[in-house]
Amino acid sequence: SQTIHQWPATLVQPVGSPLSLECTVEGTSNPNLYWYRQAAGRGLQLLFYSVGIGQISSEVPQNLSASRPQDRQFILSSKKLLLSDSGFYLCAWRGETQYFGPGTRLLVL
Amino acid sequence: GESVGLHLPTLSVQEGDNSIINCAYSNSASDYFIWYKQESGKGPQFIIDIRSNMDKRQGQRVTVLLNKTVKHLSLQIAATQPGDSAVYFCAENSGGSNYKLTFGKGTLLTVNP
Numbered sequence: 001s002q003t004i005h006q007w008p009a010t011l012v013q014p015v016g017s018p019l020s021l022e023c024t025v026e027g028t029s030n031p032n033l034y035w036y037r038q039a040a041g042r043g044l045q046l047l048f049y050s051v052g053i054g055q056i057s058s059e060v061p062q063n064l065s066a067s068r069p070q071d072r073q074f075i076l077s078s079k080k081l082l083l084s085d086s087g088f089y090l091c092a093w094r095g096e097t098q099y100f101g102p103g104t105r106l107l108v109l
Numbered sequence: 110g111e112s113v114g115l116h117l118p119t120l121s122v123q124e125g126d127n128s129i130i131n132c133a134y135s136n137s138a139s140d141y142f143i144w145y146k147q148e149s150g151k152g153p154q155f156i157i158d159i160r161s162n163m164d165k166r167q168g169q170r171v172t173v174l175l176n177k178t179v180k181h182l183s184l185q186i187a188a189t190q191p192g193d194s195a196v197y198f199c200a201e202n203s204g205g206s207n208y209k210l211t212f213g214k215g216t217l218l219t220v221n222p
Binding site: 032034042045049101103105 | 143145150152153154155158198200207208209210211212213214215
């Protein structure tokens, strides 16, 4: 069966520091992968998606970037975090439908 | 911006009652719709989906209805249980095969024992 992992689960970072969030999927190959952000009490906003290694599409202009160095690995990064980057970050993969990981709670202070 | 919205931000029901959560979408080209359940601090969990060539689909205790004429989606939960308490999101796919989903703001369902 397929599983999706995200780490860390929680992260507190100072403004201006770098960021690296990791997402990995097991049990499938060449999946579409997605990064979403969820602000408190809000819906999910698609940030990036990838259809294959090295292929990244950005959906909204922002302070973040994404990379896909391996087939089942998707990374969300920033060189300098802003206060507005705080939120709940969710990775998802496309199987028969779209399945989500457990999320990473990011607090920028 | 978001093109999928909900009529009611909160819904409170008694245990055992049926619940209905509504959603409006604006993109008539959307071909696939999903309902997710999200518990506090967790990722969204798939509940049920429906394609645009259908108007009804049933699962275990859940039913999704799609009305393309008025661009309306609903989730019905039968015999609601305390474990059903969560935020429910509808999502639409207007991104074709890339499955770029657009989410509504969510409805908080509270089930009172």
